[in-house]
Amino acid sequence: GAVVSQHPSWVICKSGTSVKIECRSLDFQATTMFWYRQFPKQSLMLMATSNEGSKATYEQGVEKDKFLINHASLTLSTLTVTSAHPEDSSFYICSATSGVLTEAFFGQGTRLTVV
Amino acid sequence: GESVGLHLPTLSVQEGDNSIINCAYSNSASDYFIWYKQESGKGPQFIIDIRSNMDKRQGQRVTVLLNKTVKHLSLQIAATQPGDSAVYFCAENSGYSTLTFGKGTMLLVSP
Numbered sequence: 649g650a651v652v653s654q655h656p657s658w659v660i661c662k663s664g665t666s667v668k669i670e671c672r673s674l675d676f677q678a679t680t681m682f683w684y685r686q687f688p689k690q691s692l693m694l695m696a697t698s699n700e701g702s703k704a705t706y707e708q709g710v711e712k713d714k715f716l717i718n719h720a721s722l723t724l725s726t727l728t729v730t731s732a733h734p735e736d737s738s739f740y741i742c743s744a745t746s747g748v749l750t751e752a753f754f755g756q757g758t759r760l761t762v763v
Numbered sequence: 764g765e766s767v768g769l770h771l772p773t774l775s776v777q778e779g780d781n782s783i784i785n786c787a788y789s790n791s792a793s794d795y796f797i798w799y800k801q802e803s804g805k806g807p808q809f810i811i812d813i814r815s816n817m818d819k820r821q822g823q824r825v826t827v828l829l830n831k832t833v834k835h836l837s838l839q840i841a842a843t844q845p846g847d848s849a850v851y852f853c854a855e856n857s858g859y860s861t862l863t864f865g866k867g868t869m870l871l872v873s874p
Contacts, residue, residue, distance in 0.1 A: 754806035
């Protein structure tokens with residue numbers, strides 16, 4: 649299957665700082681990328697959907713000013729957690745798809761720990 | 764529909780047994796469904812998918828059954844192996860490639 653690379657795989661940051669997570673589709677053009685958040689032993693919760701070249705669509709309850717999403721090209725989307733706090737500590741996962749009703753490919757996930 | 768955010772139910776089986784993992788989906792308009800396997804600390808991995816015009820699809824050691832009448836999806840794993848131990852999620856395509864995930868089931872396979 650297609651490969652989606654997410655970087656970094658884990659990061660520890662101090663409270664109040666910002667962290668950027670990258671999601672790249674390595675062998676296909678991702679028209680749409682998704683960002684999820686997952687707490688331990690829980691399901692994936694969709695945070696936002698981004699289409700290349702347009703603003704991301706955020707799910708209800710997700711602060712767009714806190715979780716900045718940029719999808720500047722068909723192979724790269726970034727999620728920036730701004731002014732991170734310990735409650736932002738979580739597993740963040742991206743996925744990418746090339747069209748409607750096609751399989752979404754997932755990155756390896758990023759474990760964010762805010763101390 | 765399913766409540767996302769609750770703790771995971773667990774299915775424990777012996778190696779060699781067949782496993783059946785169930786999922787209830789919420790949107791009757793969903794027309795594409797996927798099962799994912801997620802190992803600890805990793806992203807979800809595609810297992811098998813099915814479109815709404817089908818009620819059964821088979822892969823290697825896995826079968827997905829879809830019952831649209833009751834909005835139910837199941838994943839059957841034949842001859843379960845220790846390497847199958849993971850969390851399994853169903854996902855429904857609720858439009859424009861957006862996936863809605865079920866709450867997941869943790870499968871524990873004992874040797």
